[in-house]
Amino acid sequence: MSSWLVRGLTMTAVHVLARILLGVAVVEAPLNSTVWRTVTIAAVVLIALVWGGFDGIRDARANPDPDDYEDLTVRWLKAGVMAGVIAGLISWILGNTVLAGIGQAGLFVELIAGASFTALLVFVPAFVGAAIGRWLIRRDQNKGAPEDDWSVHEDRHADATAQ
Template sequence: MHSWLLRGLVMTAVHVVARVLLGVAVVNVPLQTTVWKTVAIAAVVIVALLWGGVDGLRDARANPDPDDYEDLTVRWLQAGVLAGVLAGLISWILGKFVFGGIGQQGLFVEIIAGGSFTALLVFVPAFVGAAVGRWLIRRDYNKKHPVEDDWSVHEDRSQDAEHAAR
């Protein structure tokens, strides 16, 4: 199974579960709609952020040279688009035939508008998480393996020469 497919299917499940729970909460406690919407969006964002971070950590550990990094951008973009389209379709089916409280939009709106929003909710946090994960590993690697550049060598020599001249 392709790695983006697995990520897309899991993020679809996370989004659909969050949306069903949001629908139940809104029907039962309609005055707290804003809080529940925030919690549902945060759940999807946090899962994508953490998973993207783990991907970034693994990738940076496997490839010490940044030029050899895997293309996590496309992986997570594909996963986000898949999650958006599938979550929109599943949410529309559930809203139409099973749960009346999770949405009243048409199929086209669910797939295009809702799918785009879901794709961004998955892609952007995962991309940020991957960048932070890679940065953490590179920072640790650079601490353990300092790079001597030409300027630092010249500065040390010039300071030594000044000190010797005094």
């Protein structure tokens, strides 16, 4: 199974579960809906951020040269779009059949606006996490490297041009 497919299906499950829990919480305590919305969005973002960070760390360890890094951007973009579309469809079906509290948006709105929002909730934090993970590994790898001294390079250049 493709790595983006695993990430997409997992983030779909996370998002649908978050929407179900949010719907139940809002129905039970409607005055705290802002808090519950913030918590569920933060949970989805945090999971994507941490998973993207692990991807970045694993990729930087496997490829010490940044030119050899895997394309995590497209991987997470595919996963985010997939999660958005499938989570939107599942949430619309659940909202119209079983759980009236998870939203009453139309199918078109769920598949366009909702899917776009979900895709961004998955893609952007995962991309930031991957960048942070790679940066942390590169920083550790460069600790043992000698400092770049510009005077040494200038001396070499002066010697090469003098000859």
